[in-house]
């Protein structure tokens with residue numbers, strides 16, 4: 282048995298490694314246990330490798346538009362293996378970066394699968410045997426994996442999860458994507474841009490269902506313009522797998538339609554990695570596949586915390602890492618504030634990009650508030666026109682009585698970068714007045730954020 286740690290973190294994804302580094306910065310003795318890759322899903326199979334691949338698709342798309350910019354590009358093509366190699370290289374680079382950061386902060390890294398045999402104890406199965414560790418506090422950050430629906434399970438050949446889609450055995454010719462959340466839509470956007478005939482099936486009544494309905498509708502229009510087929514209020518009931526071919530039985534409007542594909546990507550959500558940790562024996566509450574915590578990520582067990590994807594939505598890396606910082610600081614005795622899910626922006630890096638924070642217009646109305654809504658289109662913004670990116674919208678929703686910025690929703694070029702301006706505004710409890718008095722640099726896409734606020738109060742200048 283080694284000397285006790287102050288904190289043991291299980292899982293080195295963005296939640297886990299950030300918690301470990303912050304705890305170490307605060308002078309605690311910290312170990313992190315990881316069974317696969319430092320950086321977790323985010324750096325190895327999620328956020329980063331997808332963005333690397335989407336960047337290749339974006340440049341490919343722009344190359345086809347070379348003439349619009351007075352340029353010549355001939356013989357435009359791609360090498361999928363090289364696109365994937367670049368993405369894997371970037372993931373590897375960041376994975377080593379996490380190793381370096383943990384070392385720099387003197388965090389002990391134990392590579393192996395952890396279980397918790399009793400409160401304060403962690404048993405790690407490593408390549409060399411079992412290592413027993415003890416700590417005053419344990420942070421569970423074991424993340425999540427792809428949800429598999431019966432009959433639609435991935436096989437790595439015809440039916441893929443996100444992992445297969447990041448290491449594709451071939452370029453799909455006719456692709457079915459099941460699920461139109463961020464993960465499904467990003468892969469649909471990538472493969473469609475590279476030329477796969479792409480069909481997206483969404484069980485709810487619109488694609489990107491967590492977004493504002495107006496943004497979903499604009500996304501739909503843009504994707505259809507790029508040749509994608511979108512089937513909303515539709516459900517894949519069955520997949521018949523044959524030699525290099527899958528026949529999907531898709532129910533829509535009470536009828537079942539059969540459609541043939543060579544590849545299916547299943548993106549129907551995720552399930553938390555709760556198994557094999559010994560949580561049941563400890564009395565940790567699990568709701569479906571997620572560990573139940575209070576607003577401070579505390580479980581029912583004294584000294585045991587759960588953060589990130591394991592602890593429920595929103596399933597985003599920045600939520601995981603922010604919770605990691607909060608819990609590390611709380612363990613170190615600092616005063617902390619719970620993470621507010623409604624202040625966490627969601628970004629989808631499809632083409633065009635989608636980003637939002639706070640309430641949708643429908644949700645704001647449901648709360649009974651009187652609201653003011655402002656909009657500003659990309660086609661009226663000088664920088665957007667100069668960039669050749671005049672498709673898109675910025676929309677804001679204010680509480681009429683207080684001027685509180687309730688929500689912001691965007692679609693168009695670089696909106697995943699723009700949204701943070703409104704996130705900061707909400708964090709600082711900004712009102713419409715503060716935003717109107719703020720000077721935005723010209724020419725920038727950010728001017729649309731100003732104009733949308735002005736529009737909510739009938740004062741937009743350029744539209």
Ligand SMILES: Cc1cc2nc3c(=O)[nH]c(=O)nc-3n(C[C@H](O)[C@H](O)[C@H](O)COP(=O)(O)OP(=O)(O)OC[C@H]3O[C@@H](n4cnc5c(N)ncnc54)[C@H](O)[C@@H]3O)c2cc1C
Pocket residue numbers: 291292293294295296297314315316317318319320321322323324326327328329331393394395396422423424425443464554557558588589590591596597598599600601628
């Ligand atoms: C394709 C895809 C794209 C995504 N894109 C984005 C994006 O653009 N932006 C965004 O914010 N989010 C994105 N996400 C979500 C993001 O990856 C997750 O929200 C984030 O990784 C969650 O972090 P985490 O620390 O909770 O867990 P994870 O990153 O899942 O890390 C958990 C770690 O725990 C380890 N582990 C599990 N069990 C054990 C055990 N018993 N012992 C030891 N180690 C264990 C795992 O090996 C893993 O490394 C994406 C996800 C996917 C799949």
